[in-house]
Amino acid sequence: MIARRSILGVALAATLAAVGGDVRAAPREVNFWYPLGGAIGDLVVKMTEEFNASQDKYKVVPQFKGSYDETFNAAVAAYRAKKHPHLIVVIGAASLNMMLSGAVYPVEDLLKDNGHQVDWSGFVQPVLNYYRTPEGKLLSLPFNSSTPIFWYNKDAFAKAGIEKAPETWDEVGAAAARLRAAGFECGYTSAWQVWANIDNYSFLHDQPVATRQNGMAGLDTEFLFNRTKVVQHIARIQEWAKDGRFAYSGRDWKGAHGAFSGGKCAMMTESSAGYAAIRQAAKFGFAATYLPHETGVVPKNSLIGGGSIWAMSGHPKEDYAAVAAYLAFLTSTDRQVQWHKGTGYIPITKAAYEAAKAEGYYKENPHQEVAILQLSRAGATENTRAVRLGNYVQYVAALEDELENIWAQKKTAQQGLDDAVRRGNEILARFAQQNRGK
Amino acid sequence: MIHKRVLFGGRGLPVALLVPQLAIILVFFFWPAGQAVFQAFHLSDPFGRHFEYVGLENFRRLFASPEYYGSLRATAVFSAATALLSLAAGLALAAFVDHVRRGRSVYKSLIIWPYAVAPVLAGVLWLFLFHPIYGVLAFALQRVGVGWNPLLESGQAMALVVLAAAWKQISYNFVFFLAGLQAIPRSVIEAAAIDGAGPLHRFRTIVLPLLTPTTFFLLVINLVYAFFDTFGIIHAVTHGGPGGATNILVYKVYADGFVGQDLGSSSAQSIVLMAIVIGLTVLQFRFLERKVHYG
Numbered sequence: 001m002i003a004r005r006s007i008l009g010v011a012l013a014a015t016l017a018a019v020g021g022d023v024r025a026a027p028r029e030v031n032f033w034y035p036l037g038g039a040i041g042d043l044v045v046k047m048t049e050e051f052n053a054s055q056d057k058y059k060v061v062p063q064f065k066g067s068y069d070e071t072f073n074a075a076v077a078a079y080r081a082k083k084h085p086h087l088i089v090v091i092g093a094a095s096l097n098m099m100l101s102g103a104v105y106p107v108e109d110l111l112k113d114n115g116h117q118v119d120w121s122g123f124v125q126p127v128l129n130y131y132r133t134p135e136g137k138l139l140s141l142p143f144n145s146s147t148p149i150f151w152y153n154k155d156a157f158a159k160a161g162i163e164k165a166p167e168t169w170d171e172v173g174a175a176a177a178r179l180r181a182a183g184f185e186c187g188y189t190s191a192w193q194v195w196a197n198i199d200n201y202s203f204l205h206d207q208p209v210a211t212r213q214n215g216m217a218g219l220d221t222e223f224l225f226n227r228t229k230v231v232q233h234i235a236r237i238q239e240w241a242k243d244g245r246f247a248y249s250g251r252d253w254k255g256a257h258g259a260f261s262g263g264k265c266a267m268m269t270e271s272s273a274g275y276a277a278i279r280q281a282a283k284f285g286f287a288a289t290y291l292p293h294e295t296g297v298v299p300k301n302s303l304i305g306g307g308s309i310w311a312m313s314g315h316p317k318e319d320y321a322a323v324a325a326y327l328a329f330l331t332s333t334d335r336q337v338q339w340h341k342g343t344g345y346i347p348i349t350k351a352a353y354e355a356a357k358a359e360g361y362y363k364e365n366p367h368q369e370v371a372i373l374q375l376s377r378a379g380a381t382e383n384t385r386a387v388r389l390g391n392y393v394q395y396v397a398a399l400e401d402e403l404e405n406i407w408a409q410k411k412t413a414q415q416g417l418d419d420a421v422r423r424g425n426e427i428l429a430r431f432a433q434q435n436r437g438k
Numbered sequence: 439m440i441h442k443r444v445l446f447g448g449r450g451l452p453v454a455l456l457v458p459q460l461a462i463i464l465v466f467f468f469w470p471a472g473q474a475v476f477q478a479f480h481l482s483d484p485f486g487r488h489f490e491y492v493g494l495e496n497f498r499r500l501f502a503s504p505e506y507y508g509s510l511r512a513t514a515v516f517s518a519a520t521a522l523l524s525l526a527a528g529l530a531l532a533a534f535v536d537h538v539r540r541g542r543s544v545y546k547s548l549i550i551w552p553y554a555v556a557p558v559l560a561g562v563l564w565l566f567l568f569h570p571i572y573g574v575l576a577f578a579l580q581r582v583g584v585g586w587n588p589l590l591e592s593g594q595a596m597a598l599v600v601l602a603a604a605w606k607q608i609s610y611n612f613v614f615f616l617a618g619l620q621a622i623p624r625s626v627i628e629a630a631a632i633d634g635a636g637p638l639h640r641f642r643t644i645v646l647p648l649l650t651p652t653t654f655f656l657l658v659i660n661l662v663y664a665f666f667d668t669f670g671i672i673h674a675v676t677h678g679g680p681g682g683a684t685n686i687l688v689y690k691v692y693a694d695g696f697v698g699q700d701l702g703s704s705s706a707q708s709i710v711l712m713a714i715v716i717g718l719t720v721l722q723f724r725f726l727e728r729k730v731h732y733g
Contacts, residue, residue: 069697073696073697073699076484076485076699079485079486080485080486097484097699100483101483101484101485101487102485102487103485248589248590249571249589250569250571250589251677251679255569255571255572255589258569258571258572259571262571262572264571391698391699391700393697393698393699394693394694394698394700397677397678397693397698400677400679401505401678401679401680401681401682401685402681404589404590404679404680404681405680405681407590407680408590408591408592408680408681410681423505426499426503430481430700430703433481434481434482434483434488435483435488436488
């Protein structure tokens with residue numbers, strides 16, 4: 001009995017000490033959940049350790065939580081149990097879900113409230129704009145921002161006698177035919193097919209993906225891509241699927257990387273951040289250039305992808321000082337250059353871009369600059385600002401379903417896209433209903 | 439006949455002994471099931487801030503969607519094929535091992551092994567073998583001229599997930615069939631042999647009928663497995679594709695609820711799924727069990 005009481009006493013004292021705040025208390029801990037594995041994840045950990053070592057007041061604890069979806073869902077479940085992290089990386093396409101969740105602390109406010117004067121004009125604006133409210137407030141900090149670019153196998157091009165990288169889709173078709181004639185199994189494949197061939201194709205050609213400025217102007221949106229140039233683009237790839245110029249390599253990116261890095265397909269549309277993995281796996285000379293466009297069209301900017309860091313609300317006020325310090329650390333020029341070079345994600349500040357350029361980094365790695373230049377093309381329209389739609393996991397799955405039906409020649413491009421729009425619209429309507437009155 | 443009387447003196451002890459199990463069932467089965475029923479009539483956002491009663495709308499949406507009927511059809515094919523394949527393979531292996539004299543325990547261990555593999559991992563293993571781009575066996579198939587492409591061929595994709603799902607369940611069936619086989623009195627089989635019945639004839643007319651209780655039990659278990667426990671395999675191998683060809687009901691419940699965060703629709707789907715499985719089980723007991731011969 002006595003023993004138990006003394007244990008209780010010690011525990012009580014320890015609790016009191018913790019609550020009262022010991023002078024030599026352990027640094028304030030901040031939890032950071034991210035969905036980036038492999039080499040990129042290692043860099044997240046390394047940068048965080050550098051932050052922790054740079055001061056002794058705060059300690060950021062990075063945790064890899066699986067895929068984007070798994071990380072997001074873990075955070076949702078944790079939020080419901082009031083055990084959510086301070087910071088979480090969410091895929092850009094899920095921004096509207098986060099925005100309307102009521103569970104976030106806008107980073108612009110957070111940094112200001114904690115005494116960080118940030119000069120937002122020094123950031124790459126098209127990237128920042130994607131994460132702003134219609135009123136212009138920045139909600140989350142762009143972190144791993146990328147955009148799809150056109151990767152190609154230089155050795156295969158040489159073997160097939162292709163002298164220059166294709167700029168238009170017609171040239172892609174011609175190059176694919178030459179590759180096939182030279183004995184390659186396929187010409188072109190794509191990672192993230194919805195993002196590359198519906199969203200980004202629409203952006204480059206100034207076509208709307210959905211009504212209400214792609215969802216920027218309201219929740220009552222509907223998809224439009226079954227009535228735009230996208231239809232003939234998909235019909236063209238369907239033709240290529242028939243004659244082998246295009247090979248479907250599955251959803252997400254793993255199959256496409258396998259096909260490209262394994263030397264089967266010499267052309268691939270894939271994120272600029274595919275660089276880290278391609279560099280590791282490809283046993284040939286490769287390069288990347290801008291996404292192709294239609295002949296005679298001046299292409300617009302492409303659509304951003306990847307994710308951003310969101311601060312979640314509901315933590316003690318003092319914790320956010322630590323959060324702010326960490327975010328400020330990540331945006332410093334040195335960190336941004338390190339991140340950019342290590343991952344293929346684009347730098348989010350102009351200073352970091354200039355620094356990389358001054359070093360001559362783009363001379364050696366021209367494809368690393370392609371993404372930045374492609375994203376910041378002049379002349380953006382309301383069709384090319386962002387895609388802000390809800391429940392993206394579900395609508396992307398429906399779109400992938402229908403694209404597969406098209407590649408398998410079960411439906412025409414028009415039928416498949418009509419069905420994709422019908423199914424997608426039901427999902428958007430449901431999201432609008434879930435968020436009525438917000 | 440000697441009956442052993444195992445009776446408790448009062449009510450206290452038996453109730454106390456039942457309580458832990460009942461509590462577990464209540465907390466881990468009835469409470470979530472009740473939540474699912476409740477959610478099925480509501481619409482909520484992922485973060486649980488918006489919550490509204492929508493009556494039968496979640497169900498109406500399901501039955502108005504052509505894709506849902508596609509999912510029902512896929513489920514019928516998948517479940518039947520998985521159950522049949524794993525039962526047949528389990529029985530065949532059990533019959534062989536029953537005959538083997540040497541190294542029986544080695545075979546037993548090897549065949550039981552896959553049961554310890556989690557469904558997602560089973561899916562990943564099969565995917566690594568049969569992925570048309572990086573799969574080893576897929577490469578071999580393509581070399582011998584088979585147009586193997588489960589990324590676009592619905593039939594091949596279905597075959598692949600059925601194989602993966604059945605493979606994992608064979609061990610379970612094997613254990614029960616082997617026990618069933620060993621419980622069949624040798625004297626009956628020897629008598630038949632003396633009467634001139636060959637091995638196949640004996641298997642068909644003596645062994646199979648005497649195995650019906652095991653087979654029936656396993657059929658129920660295998661169908662329940664195929665209906666409920668296979669979403670991990672689908673998630674790892676096909677994501678329900680191509681074009682929804684392997685989007686079975688339980689995967690749709692998982693994908694809509696736990697990936698897409700649409701809890702209302704996912705709950706409604708899980709209720710439909712539960713009703714289907716309960717209905718199927720009742721039918722099996724009413725019609726198939728009559729043919730079961732309890733020795």
